[in-house]
Amino acid sequence: MQLCELSLQGFRNYEKMEFTAQPGVNLIVGDNAQGKTNLLEAIVYLGSGRSFRTQKSSELVRFGADFADISGKIHSQERIQTLRAVIFPAARPRQLYRNGVKKKSASDLSGVLNTVLFCPEDLMVLKTGAAARRKLGDCAMCQMRPNYDAALAEYTRLLEQKNRILKDRFENPALLEILPEYNQRLCQVGALIISYRARFYESLGKAASAYHGQFSGGAEEFSLHYHTVSTIKDPMADVGVLTENLREHMQAHARAELESGSCLTGPHRDDFDVRLDGLSVKQFGSQGQTRTAAISLKLAQRELMRRELGEEPVLLLDDVLSELDPGRQDFVLNQITSGQVFITCCEIGRFTKLGQTIQIRKGQIVSTDSACI
Ligand code: ATP
Ligand code: MG
Numbered sequence: 001m002q003l004c005e006l007s008l009q010g011f012r013n014y015e016k017m018e019f020t021a022q023p024g025v026n027l028i029v030g031d032n033a034q035g036k037t038n039l040l041e042a043i044v045y046l047g048s049g050r051s052f053r054t055q056k057s058s059e060l061v062r063f064g065a066d067f068a069d070i071s072g073k074i075h076s077q078e079r080i081q082t083l084r085a086v087i088f089p090a091a092r093p094r095q096l097y098r099n100g101v102k103k104k105s106a107s108d109l110s111g112v113l114n115t116v117l118f119c120p121e122d123l124m125v126l127k128t129g130a131a132a133r134r135k136l137g138d139c140a141m142c143q144m145r146p147n148y149d150a151a152l153a154e155y156t157r158l159l160e161q162k163n164r165i166l167k168d169r170f171e172n173p174a175l176l177e178i179l180p181e182y183n184q185r186l187c188q189v190g191a192l193i194i195s196y197r198a199r200f201y202e203s204l205g206k207a208a209s210a211y212h213g214q215f216s217g218g219a220e221e222f223s224l225h226y227h228t229v230s231t232i233k234d235p236m237a238d239v240g241v242l243t244e245n246l247r248e249h250m251q252a253h254a255r256a257e258l259e260s261g262s263c264l265t266g267p268h269r270d271d272f273d274v275r276l277d278g279l280s281v282k283q284f285g286s287q288g289q290t291r292t293a294a295i296s297l298k299l300a301q302r303e304l305m306r307r308e309l310g311e312e313p314v315l316l317l318d319d320v321l322s323e324l325d326p327g328r329q330d331f332v333l334n335q336i337t338s339g340q341v342f343i344t345c346c347e348i349g350r351f352t353k354l355g356q357t358i359q360i361r362k363g364q365i366v367s368t369d370s371a372c373i
Contacts, residue, residue: 001311002340005073010065012038013363025355028344035363036344040316046070046083047113049106061089074113081112107149114143114313116302120323123291126281130271140301141200144308148196155189166261190266191242194228198235201226201272207300215292220276227271299335312339319344
């Protein structure tokens with residue numbers, strides 16, 4: 001999988017820009033706030049229809065511009081394909097195109113341009129809140145499984161609607177009549193999500209454990225544990241069983257939900273934790289252990305995507321290498337000998353031996369230089 005050409009118009013701080021990418025390493029250099037992360041954001045959006053920085057797509061449109069246009073030529077599934085996203089600043093819905101054909105939803109883009117993003121915040125993913133860990137898993141699963149993507153989108157929509165019902169029911173008690181319908185569908189879709197997650201986390205844990213073993217010279221045993229709703233004893237069980245388990249939990253919390261006016265039960269509160277030799281990284285991990293485990297998780301995510309899709313996803317390293325000590329830097333670089341990679345960094349001259357350098361200033365390419373590898 002390879003991004004061959006990218007063109008941006010009215011996206012973030014880019015007025016108009018295009019470039020041809022190399023199959024191997026593309027190094028994006030520039031001072032702070034020049035548009036390096038914006039460029040990676042455009043690549044992720046092109047492939048997934050999602051931004052990793054904002055939920056509000058209007059923020060992606062350059063201030064004062066009428067629209068943002070991201071277009072790219074990609075070599076994947078053994079042919080050249082095109083993707084295009086046009087985003088508007090106001091309420092007008094965005095437009096997504098795959099090979100020139102307008103598509104309804106982001107899940108229709110699946111399989112053309114898959115990406116794995118790795119940024120400095122990811123290094124602390126095992127210490128921070130559960131939302132960041134859910135995002136890590138969801139981001140990979142949505143790209144690998146269009147059905148998971150669709151289920152998650154439906155679940156999020158239902159959850160918002162249920163929360164609104166729970167809040168508005170004080171003013172409008174008649175709303176409670178439609179609540180059972182929402183609950184039933186939430187249990188069905190929620191069960192599907194849990195079933196996908198259980199399988200994904202099992203594979204992710206195994207692959208990450210192998211990387212961590214290599215990294216730590218086999219000194220520590222890495223294990224990943226998925227946590228979901230407490231009535232679920234076996235998340236690998238049949239979806240029908242999971243649906244029942246969810247219903248049970250929901251019923252037990254029905255009163256509390258009405259009192260609190262918010263939805264308290266379901267996989268939107270899922271989490272996972274990593275243990276090293278049985279000790280939770282979140283509670284006991286040292287800085288180094290936390291970072292190493294996070295790197296192992298990211299490399300594992302890339303490996304699962306490669307295995308699942310049959311192609312190497314495009315790797316995006318946003319400022320992460322400069323955050324790492326030389327030993328960890330080497331470990332990451334040694335693992336990315338294949339596939340296409342975009343690496344952002346501030347200092348020109350650093351890592352330049354790796355591949356093409358694209359220098360960016362104020363949303364414009366000021367120079368491109370293809371160094372020999
Ligand atoms: P750093 O090295 O600090 O991470 P960076 O090169 O990655 O910097 P970006 O995050 O890509 O920087 O770009 C940030 C710049 O883009 C900011 O100066 C911000 O004001 C500008 N920007 C963000 N959104 C828009 C927008 N919609 N329109 C115009 N400019 C924008
Ligand atoms: Mg940045």
